[in-house]
Amino acid sequence: MTLAELLQFDAVRDARPEVLAGHRALDRPVRWVHSSEIYEIGPLLSGGELLLTTGLGLAGSDAGARRHYVRDLAERGVSGLAVELGRSFPDVPAELIDEAARHGLPLIVLRAVVPFIRMCEAANTAIVDEAARRLRLGDRVTRALNEALISGAGIAGLLRTAVDVTGAPVVLTTASGALVASYGVADDHAAWATVDAGAADAEVIVHGRVWGRLVAGIGSSLPAEDLAATVERTATALAVEILRTGDPPTERERHAAALLADLVAAGGLAPAEAAVRTGLAGFRPPPGRTLVGVAVDAPETRPAVTLIDQAARLLGTSALRARVRESVLALIVADSVSAVEKAFLDAGHRSGAPQITVVIGYPVPAASTPDWAASLDHARAALALALTGARRGGTRPTVVPARTLALELELRRGGGLDAFVERTIGPLVTWDAQHHTELVRTLELYLRHGASVTRTAAVLHLRRQSLYQRLERIESLLGHAPADPALYPALLAACVVTTPSSS
Structure with a gap:
């Protein structure tokens, strides 16, 4: 008063x-x-x-x-x-x-x-009543924020609680001025308008440093001091949440998470929508390049995201990544699965994170979002299969190309043979059709004869040098060595399905 x-x-x-x-x-x-x-x-x-x-x-x-x-x-x-x-x-x-x-x-x-006693009684009673009201408000605010923290409502739940109490929109920014989250505003433009015309604000202190700033906009029916106190209490609760769960996602990260979730759920996006949303997420794959879907299982999101970013840096490219339900998903600009596998292995050695399992899907055109969704879906399914094998007594894998699990995956999922062949030896089938060659039959016989060049050349009536040239072409088209033991079953089955009369 x-x-x-x-x-x-x-x-x-x-x-x-x-x-x-x-x-x-x-x-x-x-x-x-x-x-x-x-x-x-x-x-x-x-x-x-x-x-x-x-x-x-x-x-x-x-x-x-x-x-x-x-x-x-x-x-x-x-x-x-x-x-x-x-x-x-x-x-x-x-x-x-x-x-x-x-x-x-x-x-x-x-x-x-x-009489002075009359003035003292009137004024002091009002002062005590006001103090009691503020104590009740503070208790209500603290209880509501604690309930939001305990329930795991996260940053959004804490901001919603502040809006419920104050009746004013609230906006959270980082110390550098980047928008983190808001509640009670229609869009980002309105959020920045709220920051510019803020009625109260408080610093969010994490580990003794200013992490960010919480701003309450105009429109609250609370007195200025009550509004300021409520914002201060909310900022403290936000600091606790950040200490408990790590930094909340940035605006781009939220757009990335929504985009990846929609890709998985809808199986693709319209080109115009995809162009806008990838831009908002800060992901702009160059035209003509290919993308590789990746699924990561990790106890915490941040180490998985860090590993993906390190792999992308080693590749010299960019990645779209975020947690989607039970795993962290990513789309990485890369020309081959082998390059992505090597980048993740190198990044894993540098980070020393043994509890992270990465499954790499197959490369798809950067221009087709349905193909993005299919590569992500394949990686997610292969990740579940790899983890199932680990739970049955096997060792927990670290970096696994989904192609090594292609045969078992297709058998379990009941997928079509055409899709299985396309994902396993599709480039060879296309090359044979366009150039009238026999790369698929060559690969089948090579595998049937234990990857022996001498025996395979004899069966095909080729000179060894000619067979070596075919094998080099096969490796170039597949993006990996055809003699990889982990790929024997899937490659041989795909070849048999494609050329059933071969022997």
Whole structure:
């Protein structure tokens, strides 16, 4: 309660108050209203009081003592001094007015006699009621924020709680000024408008440093101090949430998570929508390049995201990544699965994170979002299969190309043979059709004869050098060595399905 507000109380107005000095300080808060006639009252006060007096303790003192009296009250931080006329002074001594003006201390003359007890009771009851109301509000805010923390509502839940209490929109930014999250606003433009015209704000302190800033917009029905206190409490709760779960996602990361989730759910996006949403997520794959879908299983999101970013840096490209339900998914710009596999192996060695399992899908054109979704879906399914094998007693894999699980995956999923062949030896089938060659049959016989060049060349009636040339072409088209033991079953099955009459 300010001094100006207190002067409007009926009990005070009946005393016909008039401000003689300190007019600019009437917005001072009044912590208590006290009456005393003791000259040496200053040391007994703690600041924030409105002191009522008839001047009895000053009546027998000289001008210097009276100045000292006012100066002592000002130094104690008293909110104001009210002098009742009639008992000790017919008018307020000039030295009191002058000294109060010097120190900016509100000096009020009471020209009518009103019992001080009446004024004290009215004002102090209101002060206590207001303090109790603020305590109740603070308790309600703290309880609501604690419930949001315990329930795992996250950053969004804490901001929603703040909006419910204050009735004003709230916006969270990083210390560098990047938008993190908002609630109660229609879009990002409205969020920045809220920041610019904020009614209250508080710093979010994490590990002793300013992590970010919470801003409440205009429109709250709470008094300014209550709004500020609520924002301060919410900022503290946000710091606890960040310490518990790590940094919340940035705006781009939220767009990336929504985009990947929609790709998985819808199986692709319209070209125009994809162009806008990839731009919002900061992911712009160059035309003509290929993307590789990746699925990562990790106890925590941040290490998985860090591993993906490290692999992308080693490849010299970019990645779209975010957690989607049970795993972290990514689309990485790359020309071959082998290059992605090597990048993840190198990144894994550098990070030393053995609890992370990465499954790499197959490369797809950058221009086709349905193909993006298919590569992601294949990687997710292969990841589940790899983890199932680990739970059955096998070792937990680290980096696994989905093609090594292609045969078992297709058998379990009941997928079509055409899709299985396309994902396993599709480039060879296409090459044979376009160039009238026999790369598929060559690969089948090579595998059937234990990857022996001599025996395979004899069966095909080729010179060894000619067979070596075919095998180099096969490796170039597939993107991996055809003699990889992990791929034997899938490659041979695909070849058999494609050339059933071969022997």
